[in-house]
Amino acid sequence: MDKVSLRCEDEPIHLCGRIQEFGFLLVFDSDLSCTAASENVVQWLRLSAQELLGCALSSCLDKLSISPFDVKQLFSLFEKDPLFREVSEVTIQGTLFYLSIHQRGGLLYLEFEQCNPSKPSSTKLYSHARYLDAATENLWFALCESIYHVIGFDRVMIYKFMDDGSGQVIAEKTADDMSSLLDYRYPESDIPAQARQLYSQFIARHTVDVNADTYAILGRDIDALDLGRCSIRALSPIHLQYLRNADVAASASFSILVDGHLWGLVACQHRIPRMIDLGQRHLCVFLVQYTVNRHLAYQRNLDLQYNKRIKTLESDLKETLLVNPDILAVLRDHAGPLCDMAGADGLIIKHPEGTYRYGSCPNREHFENIQQVISLRGTKELAAYQQLQVDSPQGYLFPGVAKVDILNIPKLTLYWFRKAIEAEETWAGNPEKHYRYDTSTGLNYPSPRTSFEAWKRTVQGQSPSWKKRELLFMRRVKYTVQDAVMKRMSEIQVLNEKLVELNSTLDTYSYTLSHDLKNPLSAIKLAAQIIQQRNNLPDDFLKKISGNVLDAVELMSSMIHRISEFSKSKSFDFTPRIVDPEVLIHKIIADGKKAYPNAAMDIKIGTLHPFLGEKNLAYQLFSNVLTNAIKYSSKKQSPKVHIESHKAHGHIVYHIIDNGIGIPADELDTIFEIFKRTSNAAAFEGAGIGLSIAKRIADRLGAQLAVKSVLGCETIFILKFKANVGEPLMNSKPSIRPRLAKG
Secondary structure, eight states: OOOEEOOGGGOOGGGOOEEOTTEEEEEEOTTSBEEEEETTHHHHSSSOHHHHTTOBHHHHHHHTTOOOOOHHHHHHHHHHOTTOOEEEEEEETTEEEEEEEEEETTEEEEEEEEOOTTOOSOOOHHHHHHHHHHOSTTHHHHHHHHHHHHHOOSEEEEEEEOTTSOEEEEEEEEOTTSOOOTTOEEOGGGSOHHHHHHHHHOOEEEESOTTSOOEEEEESSGGGOOOTTOTTBOOOHHHHHHHHHTTOSEEEEEEEEETTEEEEEEEEEESSOOOOOHHHHHHHHHHHHHHHHHHHHHHHHHHHHHHHHHHHHHHHHHHHHHHOOOHHHHHHHTHHHHHHHTTOSEEEEEETTEEEEEESOOOHHHHHHHHHHHHHTOOOSEEEESSOOOOSTTTTTOOEEEEEEEETTTTEEEEEEEOOEEEEEEEESOOOOEEEEETTTTEEEEEOOOOOSEEEEEEEEEOOOOOHHHHHHHHHHHHHHHHHHHHHHHHHHHHHHHHHHHHHHHHHHHHIIIIITHHHHHHHHHHHHHHHHOSSOOHHHHHHHHHHHHHHHHHHHHHHHHHHHHHHHHHOOOOOEEEOOHHHHHHHHHHHHHHSOOTTOEEEEOOOOOEEEOHHHHHHHHHHHHHHHHHHHTTSSSOEEEEEEEEETTEEEEEEEEOSSOOOGGGGGGTTSTTOOOTTOTTSOOOSOHHHHHHHHHHHHTOEEEEEEETTTEEEEEEEEEOOTTSOOOOOOOSSOOOOOOO
């Protein structure tokens, strides 16, 4: 039968079910009944575990001569924060204990941990904080020094998790007679995944004596007890043997969490058994977190300085790109800073118009191979490699490659390169994992490493890894170029739209000259031909024909004037001011009644609120709309025109209502187009320009112009202006409620 191997990461270390000798554990279920107790309670109490099992919490506390606590309040704290831990000092039969209470999986855990009677006195918080404040680049070494004095261990080291999962000692403080492990590497398997998960959840762990007895937990469902957050939990047998192999009798670790992620550990080792009580561990946890905050502040200051340099480069790059449309030339002029900010040895700018090289770069053949390899690996916008394998004589020179696609049309890509470095790594023993066979279980267990002697390995064909901020810089270059190109394209688009508008205006003028002026010009031509070809024309005939010429000239003059008004309505510049339309509207109505007289005309004027605009444009706008209302209702038996305004949500809304001929429903969408006359307006004079001018003026004023109509019954024009900025904007309803007549 094949032997099954148990991987190190498969060991259920949080369910090991044993505790260390310097304390004892009681566990209570949801009914506050003791469901589990460590077998060593008898050594601390005059009670056995069996005497406590099944007892109520209050009864257990009474037997331990401990004052009862408010369980209801405690559970409310657990509900708010599942990681909350209540800690107090209690004395049991003359021995001082720390009592730690926490909740996990619906169970209440009470840990009793003996206070250390011989803890060092040099645990002054203020002095340690001042010492850490004075450190900058040597911050982690300063942390080692502080914790070394707090716990008195032989070795305190900072173990940082690397990108490949392994760990490296980046700082340490040791006893004078111990050899240094600084820069030593440790394989990922030394701290498996489930151990790292525990370190993330419970940040302080320690073992007083790796050779001391450990004690089982007695009670119900012991195998399911989760001791992941128990300070007195015993380490797994594999880990204990690992420490023995490293000649360590006592150990401690404090997790280094950076932005919520496990960044590393403060690993502490002592050659003889040594206890670190809860007070010391809490101080160490505080010092670790204080150092993390100092580290983050230092790193963020570096990032701030780096970002300032990026913004300066981005600003210059964007400004130049907006002026110079030659992207390749602009990037070529900025190649030096682009290379320096990415920490690269060389840069290649690939563009359809050519390839530009800066600094140390691969030759043409090698570069083509790099492009091919990267393209086969996917189409990410940013691809970065520390060790890109390329079959090329020059392949080992530039294993570090980062590529960013800047534009797709035209195709523009930047490639940064880093040279290979040769580095010698020192490992604490050969990292190869070995297994041993357990005949009782039939499993292969991972065997703890027995040798930690320096084992050196030379690393070749690899470049320094790309930092996150360098990769972020590359993305920002992409977005900077794209933004500048899009802005320039947007400006070109605006110019194109203006050009199209000008062409449209020219087309309009052309149409007017070729079509609408054709009839009056024909009349003038015909009159001139008659006068030339006939002699002795009667006076009355000459008077009639000259009148036709004058009418044609007047019509042409009127049309030219209207075209001129139409063109000006789009280009008139003004400063918005408050316009009171009262006088303007009364004048427009008076002129309209003269132009289209009807004795039965009923014109009602409601409240006329001032609005933000320009007086001349406002006059022209109301003139076109109001005159239209009067004109197209003037032939009704009882013509009516109403004008009213009200305030609504920060705007002034005008309604101009007439009971004229109305607008066909299928022509409402085109009513504001130039030269567009409705199919039912043949009986009225006009050129179809007035409402086009009104729409353009409304757009210039930042107003909205809309229309509703029922054919043959009623038309409502709705004008929505911006209100006076300083005026209260309480809504008001019109005294005349606009409503379309039902027909």
